[in-house]
Amino acid sequence: MDVEKQYDLFVIGGGSGGLACAKQAAKLGAKVALADFVKPSPLGTKWGLGGTCVNVGCIPKKLMHFAATLGELRHDQVEAGWVDTQVDSKHNWEKMVENVNNHIRKLNFGYKNQLMRGDVKYYNKLAELIDANTIKLTDNKGQIETVTAKNILIAVGGRPSYPDNIPNIQKLVITSDDLFWLQENPGKTLVVGASYVALECGGFLHGIGNEVAIMVRSILLRGFDQEIAEKIGLYMEEKGIRFIRGCVPDMIEATEDNKRKVTWIINGQKYEEIFDTVLVATGRVSDTQKLNLEKVGVNMNKNGKILCSADDKTSVPNIFAIGDCVEGRPELTPTAIKCGQLLANRLFNKATELMSYEFVATTVFTPLEYGCIGYSEEDAIKKFGEDKITVYHSIFKPLEWNYFEMHSGESCFAKLIVLNDNRRVIGFHYLGPHAGEVTQGYAVAMKMGVTKEQFDSTVGIHPTCSEELVQVTAVKGIDEAQKEGC
Numbered sequence: 098m099d100v101e102k103q104y105d106l107f108v109i110g111g112g113s114g115g116l117a118c119a120k121q122a123a124k125l126g127a128k129v130a131l132a133d134f135v136k137p138s139p140l141g142t143k144w145g146l147g148g149t150c151v152n153v154g155c156i157p158k159k160l161m162h163f164a165a166t167l168g169e170l171r172h173d174q175v176e177a178g179w180v181d182t183q184v185d186s187k188h189n190w191e192k193m194v195e196n197v198n199n200h201i202r203k204l205n206f207g208y209k210n211q212l213m214r215g216d217v218k219y220y221n222k223l224a225e226l227i228d229a230n231t232i233k234l235t236d237n238k239g240q241i242e243t244v245t246a247k248n249i250l251i252a253v254g255g256r257p258s259y260p261d262n263i264p265n266i267q268k269l270v271i272t273s274d275d276l277f278w279l280q281e282n283p284g285k286t287l288v289v290g291a292s293y294v295a296l297e298c299g300g301f302l303h304g305i306g307n308e309v310a311i312m313v314r315s316i317l318l319r320g321f322d323q324e325i326a327e328k329i330g331l332y333m334e335e336k337g338i339r340f341i342r343g344c345v346p347d348m349i350e351a352t353e354d355n356k357r358k359v360t361w362i363i364n365g366q367k368y369e370e371i372f373d374t375v376l377v378a379t380g381r382v383s384d385t386q387k388l389n390l391e392k393v394g395v396n397m398n399k400n401g402k403i404l405c406s407a408d409d410k411t412s413v414p415n416i417f418a419i420g421d422c423v424e425g426r427p428e429l430t431p432t433a434i435k436c437g438q439l440l441a442n443r444l445f446n447k448a449t450e451l452m453s454y455e456f457v458a459t460t461v462f463t464p465l466e467y468g469c470i471g472y473s474e475e476d477a478i479k480k481f482g483e484d485k486i487t488v489y490h491s492i493f494k495p496l497e498w499n500y501f502e503m504h505s506g507e508s509c510f511a512k513l514i515v516l517n518d519n520r521r522v523i524g525f526h527y528l529g530p531h532a533g534e535v536t537q538g539y540a541v542a543m544k545m546g547v548t549k550e551q552f553d554s555t556v557g558i559h560p561t562c563s564e565e566l567v568q569v570t571a572v573k574g575i576d577e578a579q580k581e582g583c
């Protein structure tokens with residue numbers, strides 16, 4: 098006989114996806130509980146409710162990126178007539194971290210309140226599955242309880258991964274799980290890795306005045322349009338960030354004064370250098386290892402990512418998974434949130450809508466920001482063939498950059514990739530200021546199937562950077578990517 102279950106839905110993980118699903122399910126009348134427990138980083142950093150984005154991801158990253166951008170604007174302020182601005186004033190890390198951390202704590206508190214008000218039972222406990230309906234919960238004192246639920250959602254996200262060739266690496270380096278909570282400026286920093294996290298963190302650390310080197314194993318921003326990835330690298334180099342290409346750390350050791358001696362080899366030649374801090378940003382692993390998933394029958398790939406169908410079902414029919422811990426999903430907060438809300442609607446409101454990952458916009462918050470939607474040029478060629486697409490491109494300079502002539506005029510770039518047969522815009526790329534704000538609205542048009550001719554017939558807002566996208570006419574391979582007009 099089926100004993101009545103305590104909850105209609107039990108959510109494991111109070112990050113972007115888990116919180117969104119739990120709140121929506123409760124709003125629809127389901128009896129919901131959520132467990133969130135933060136395992137401290139190997140250096141002991143811990144944080145509160147809200148998951149990666151709020152505590153050690155998007156939020157602190159964007160605030161620190163903003164801090165760096167403000168520093169860059171000091172020259173512009175002087176040239177625009179502000180009289181007491183000092184272009185060489187120093188940045189106070191402690192002040193920034195205090196404000197960032199206080200903001201995060203407010204968000205942690207807000208999430209707890211939302212759960213309480215929304216009637217979601219919150220357990221600050223580590224969850225593990227016992228069977229397909231039973232969850233074991235352990236608190237930080239080791240106290241254990243079990244609960245039962247009809248449906249279980251796994252939304253445990255991921256944690257930074259470490260290169261496996263360096264002895265004791267977890268005690269020698271920091272990751273993004275530590276950076277945003279450091280009480281002292283990390284100083285001269287080596288960033289290992291060359292994707293989102295590495296370039297964003299390296300970018301803002303340099304922007305606030307630190308010496309930064311980025312160690313690149315192969316290419317910048319794998320999976321993104323490589324013409325633009327290289328332009329980002331060039332811009333960062335021009336700003337004074339050093340790229341060490343074609344290598345990985347061979348050894349990292351602590352010196353007597355607690356700095357880090359890093360050794361690497363390029364073309365058989367050995368190099369070594371002392372850094373105050375090494376920040377490892379070499380990707381993330383899904384946090385599924387200790388959930389007991391294999392025993393319960395939830396299938397995963399060899400990297401521990403959960404295998405799900407389009408309706409977020411795992412191999413066990415009443416167990417679902419969303420967000421960063423699922424194979425093949427973009428690792429982004431808005432996709433995890435939307436996916437969680439849609440799942441709640443399907444479970445408790447008879448809805449049928451599935452999450453669509455087509456034309457999801459994203460922005461990389463490097464010193465010069467990069468927003469994109471849809472195909473990179475490489476992927477468009479691979480999928481449709483070079484003769485089936487037309488690439489439009491334009492180099493432009495934001496009007497505001499004309500106060501301070503030292504801004505590089507060749508840096509900002511727009512690219513549209515268009516399918517020849519129906520003229521649909523399938524790739525949108527913007528490299529320039531405020532990329533997130535510029536890109537978001539275009540994602541609506543792309544989802545609706547906008548054509549190049551509809552871009553052309555749209556009247557721009559002058560003078561903006563965004564208008565570049567509705568004015569781009571130069572065809573790559575035929576015309577120079579130069580801007581016309583005022």
Ligand code: FAD
Pocket residue numbers: 109110111112113114115132133134135136147148149150151153154155156158222223224225252253254255273294384388419420421422427428429430431433
């Ligand atoms: P998470 O937010 O990671 O939440 C999972 C939660 O589950 C965590 O709180 C974890 O402690 C908890 N948990 C794990 N195991 C258990 C267990 N056994 N029991 C109880 N609780 C458990 N995305 C963007 O869209 N924009 C950005 O600008 C952006 N910047 C980023 C910057 C950095 C440095 C990083 C690392 C990521 C960034 N991301 C960004 C990605 C974004 O943070 C993630 O995609 C998003 O947080 C994933 O949400 P999630 O719900 O899948 O998991």
Ligand code: NDP
Pocket residue numbers: 259260261289290291292293294295297313314315316318319344345346378379380381427428429459460461462
């Ligand atoms: P990624 O998996 O995207 O990139 C990992 C990087 O580390 C690559 O450059 C990779 O190089 C390199 N690397 C991997 N292993 C090693 C090694 N052993 N030694 C040296 N280099 C190595 O990871 P990220 O941590 O940057 O980002 C994770 C996810 O978080 C992203 O997919 C993204 O969705 C999300 N995110 C989103 C942001 C946003 O929206 N703005 C910001 C930050 C993160 P190689 O190319 O050679 O494999």
